């Protein structure tokens with residue numbers, strides 16, 4: 757398990773789970789908008805990564821040409837403790 761800090765709270769996230777960071781945070785009550793429900797289309801689940809390492813960008817994320825430090829929380833998982841913030 758790793759700790760993900762978001763909006764003043766710490767969440768325990770299983771980095772070995774098949775579930776995305778977005779799914780795991782929402783399951784613990786984090787309010788993350790996910791208009792496309794994890795399909796990688798809407799970008800409403802976007803996060804800014806302030807510290808920590810995440811899994812490599814998926815092909816979907818690469819196609820979106822996201823700004824430096826921005827990820828789609830429905831497409832990634834943490835590899836280490838992370839500090840993130842929601843963009844939307």
Ligand code: FES
Pocket residue numbers: 789790791792793794795796797798799800801802828829830831
């Ligand atoms: S939930 Fe739509 S891109 Fe992540």
